[in-house]
Amino acid sequence: MWNEELNAWTLNFNGRVKRASKKNFLLTAEKGNRAMDDFPDDTVFMRFGKMSKTRFSLDFRYPLSPVVALGIACTTFAKKMVVT
Numbered sequence: 579m580w581n582e583e584l585n586a587w588t589l590n591f592n593g594r595v596k597r598a599s600k601k602n603f604l605l606t607a608e609k610g611n612r613a614m615d616d617f618p619d620d621t622v623f624m625r626f627g628k629m630s631k632t633r634f635s636l637d638f639r640y641p642l643s644p645v646v647a648l649g650i651a652c653t654t655f656a657k658k659m660v661v662t
Contacts, residue, residue, distance in 0.1 A: 585601065591625060591627050594627060594629060596628070599627065601627075602626065604622050604624070605622065605625075605650070624639075636648070
């Protein structure tokens with residue numbers, strides 16, 4: 579959502595994420611996706627964000643499994659791993 583104080587787009591992590599990072603993201607279903615009709619439009623299926631310099635938080639829910647959620651989260655580091 580747009581934050582008037584910051585004059586920027588922000589994500590609501592409900593206090594779970596402590597630091598700004600380009601790796602922070604929320605995963606939601608696309609509006610109009612018939613496979614997700616059982617969930618409200620604003621359902622967050624995965625939340626990934628930076629807690630400190632070396633710690634990240636990963637929250638997920640059904641229909642994601644732990645392995646799938648971890649795989650998605652690991653893709654945020656893929657480019658950096660290729661460079662170093």
